[in-house]
Amino acid sequence: MQRLLNNIIVFLILFILWYSVHGKSQNKFPEQLKFGVATASFQVEGGWNASGKGENIWDRLMHKHPEYVVDHSNGDVTCDSYHLWRTDIEMLKDIGVHFYRFSLSWTRILPTGFSNRINSDGVKYYNNIINSLLENGIEPLVTLYHWDLPQKLQELGGWTSVQTAEYFADFARIAFRLFGDRVKRWITINEPSSICLDSYDQQIAAPFIDLPGIGCYLCGKTVLIAHSKAYHIYDREFRKKQKGKIGITIDSQWVEPKTNKTEDIEAAERYMQMVLGWWAHPIFSKEGDYPEIMRKRIDERSALENFAESRLPHFTQTEIDNLKGSADFFGLNHYHTGLCSHVEFPISDSPAYFKDLGVKVVPDPNWKPNQNIVPWGFYKLLRWVAKEYNNPLVYVTENGYGDSGQEGLLDTDRIVFLKGFLKALLQAVQEGCNVQKYTVWSLMDNLEWTQGYTVKFGLYKVDFNSPNRTRTPRASARLYKYVIKTGTIPNKTDFFLNN
Numbered sequence: 001m002q003r004l005l006n007n008i009i010v011f012l013i014l015f016i017l018w019y020s021v022h023g024k025s026q027n028k029f030p031e032q033l034k035f036g037v038a039t040a041s042f043q044v045e046g047g048w049n050a051s052g053k054g055e056n057i058w059d060r061l062m063h064k065h066p067e068y069v070v071d072h073s074n075g076d077v078t079c080d081s082y083h084l085w086r087t088d089i090e091m092l093k094d095i096g097v098h099f100y101r102f103s104l105s106w107t108r109i110l111p112t113g114f115s116n117r118i119n120s121d122g123v124k125y126y127n128n129i130i131n132s133l134l135e136n137g138i139e140p141l142v143t144l145y146h147w148d149l150p151q152k153l154q155e156l157g158g159w160t161s162v163q164t165a166e167y168f169a170d171f172a173r174i175a176f177r178l179f180g181d182r183v184k185r186w187i188t189i190n191e192p193s194s195i196c197l198d199s200y201d202q203q204i205a206a207p208f209i210d211l212p213g214i215g216c217y218l219c220g221k222t223v224l225i226a227h228s229k230a231y232h233i234y235d236r237e238f239r240k241k242q243k244g245k246i247g248i249t250i251d252s253q254w255v256e257p258k259t260n261k262t263e264d265i266e267a268a269e270r271y272m273q274m275v276l277g278w279w280a281h282p283i284f285s286k287e288g289d290y291p292e293i294m295r296k297r298i299d300e301r302s303a304l305e306n307f308a309e310s311r312l313p314h315f316t317q318t319e320i321d322n323l324k325g326s327a328d329f330f331g332l333n334h335y336h337t338g339l340c341s342h343v344e345f346p347i348s349d350s351p352a353y354f355k356d357l358g359v360k361v362v363p364d365p366n367w368k369p370n371q372n373i374v375p376w377g378f379y380k381l382l383r384w385v386a387k388e389y390n391n392p393l394v395y396v397t398e399n400g401y402g403d404s405g406q407e408g409l410l411d412t413d414r415i416v417f418l419k420g421f422l423k424a425l426l427q428a429v430q431e432g433c434n435v436q437k438y439t440v441w442s443l444m445d446n447l448e449w450t451q452g453y454t455v456k457f458g459l460y461k462v463d464f465n466s467p468n469r470t471r472t473p474r475a476s477a478r479l480y481k482y483v484i485k486t487g488t489i490p491n492k493t494d495f496f497l498n499n
């Protein structure tokens with residue numbers, strides 16, 4: 001009897017020990033996974049012509065064509081972070097983020113875009129932010145290019161001109177030299193798909209050029225080469241001394257085949273290869289270069305369309321070699337999931353990227369919490385990236401929830417979204433995906449490009465009618481603060497809604 005009791009007590013003690021290590025940790029993020037929030041220069045800074053800043057393509061577009069923007073707004077002031085950056089840092093401190101992802105405005109530093117003239121007030125602005133972040137124990141994660149190309153470079157052809165890669169490389173070198181003693185994490189380019197498709201194929205982004213099926217691939221080649229040039233400049237000239245990491249941020253939806261028909265399953269895989277793989281395959285795959293399926297489809301369609309050459313330009317072998325392995329981490333932005341089916345678009349003399357892709361993607365009205373926003377899509381995307389590219393180091397550099405702002409400060413929908421996506425992240429990490437940063441888009445409401453101020457993504461609400469651009473935390477900011485502080489996802493949310 002005594003022996004049995006002893007055994008039971010020993011068993012209980014062992015169980016409690018095991019539980020304290022494993023049981024609790026089931027809902028806990030590993031220590032090395034860091035949490036942050038993101039913004040981008042054009043969307044928050046304002047000060048569009050302050051202290052020597054030059055004009056970029058978004059300044060030009062919104063001034064010249066307010067009708068392209070849903071609410072006819074522009075970026076002249078936005079959140080006024082050019083003046084209110086100290087307030088932003090107070091907010092970051094309050095949420096308790098480990099890092100802050102923001103971008104450099106190219107024309108604030110180099111007003112014309114060229115390297116011959118540096119605007120010292122622009123440099124001072126970023127020095128202030130970087131120094132203040134570090135004083136507060138917040139790591140800066142800096143994006144070199146988040147869509148605000150110098151207008152002068154657009155006039156020389158913008159991203160469809162290979163020369164733009166050289167100008168970008170010059171800018172990158174200057175940024176590493178000016179800030180690299182303190183900035184240890186660099187993202188070269190944010191969302192190449194958006195840069196090249198939204199502007200040339202879809203006409204929903206500056207510079208609004210109507211050259212579908214052609215402009216996007218010229219742009220894509222330059223953007224990839226620009227990235228690899230910046231990477232190698234860092235690697236050769238700065239890495240040894242500055243000891244940082246540099247990568248690129250690629251965005252992708254997740255798609256599910258709409259049916260179990262082979263052609264839909266293939267369409268979904270083709271979507272992943274031609275949307276995400278377009279950028280990731282040249283950098284992260286063993287073979288390098290564009291995905292085979294992409295090369296094959298565009299070459300075939302170009303020939304049938306009577307083009308003398310493929311609309312997808314080729315890389316030289318040196319360019320392929322320089323791109324291969326040119327990232328220390330895989331930056332990933334993710335928002336949506338869709339149902340994908342195969343569509344064979346007829347050959348005509350008007351090519352387009354979506355015809356090359358040959359798919360149709362639709363939401364599913366039955367999905368929860370939203371017809372195109374589902375946590376399991378995020379989980380599957382993380383697994384796909386890990387499998388496809390040999391489990392690279394991943395930084396989730398954007399993930400967030402946009403709404404009309406109707407919910408005000410008690411943003412229940414955003415909380416449901418955050419909890420769901422954090423659980424999906426936790427599951428992927430527990431199953432071995434090497435994710436070490438997660439970033440909420442966005443710190444605060446801001447200028448959502450051609451959606452103007454009609455879509456709100458902020459953990460903080462911004463009052464765009466007040467001269468002070470007053471910022472107020474939403475319930476989601478309190479929830480995220482809890483997640484960062486405890487490393488766990490809370491079950492109950494009433495607390496965050498009532499305080």
Ligand SMILES: *[C@@H]1O[C@H](CO)[C@@H](O)[C@H](O)[C@H]1NC(C)=O
Pocket residue numbers: 049076
């Ligand atoms: C800056 O732009 C504003 C319009 O947003 C204009 O009123 C002002 O004169 C400009 N300032 C400079 C220095 O060009």
Ligand SMILES: *[C@@H]1O[C@H](CO)[C@@H](O)[C@H](O)[C@H]1NC(C)=O
Pocket residue numbers: 257258259260
């Ligand atoms: C496809 O088949 C799988 C496995 O049999 C099944 O779980 C899934 O629901 C099917 N999907 C569709 C869209 O029919």
Ligand SMILES: *[C@@H]1O[C@H](CO)[C@@H](O)[C@H](O)[C@H]1NC(C)=O
Pocket residue numbers: 466467468470
């Ligand atoms: C705006 O900010 C200034 C300086 O902090 C303050 O004095 C003023 O009261 C604020 N105005 C409003 C309307 O909040």
Ligand SMILES: *[C@@H]1O[C@H](CO)[C@@H](O)[C@H](O)[C@H]1NC(C)=O
Pocket residue numbers: 491
């Ligand atoms: C939270 O919910 C999970 C799953 O429903 C449950 O296993 C866990 O015990 C709950 N934790 C707390 C602290 O209530």
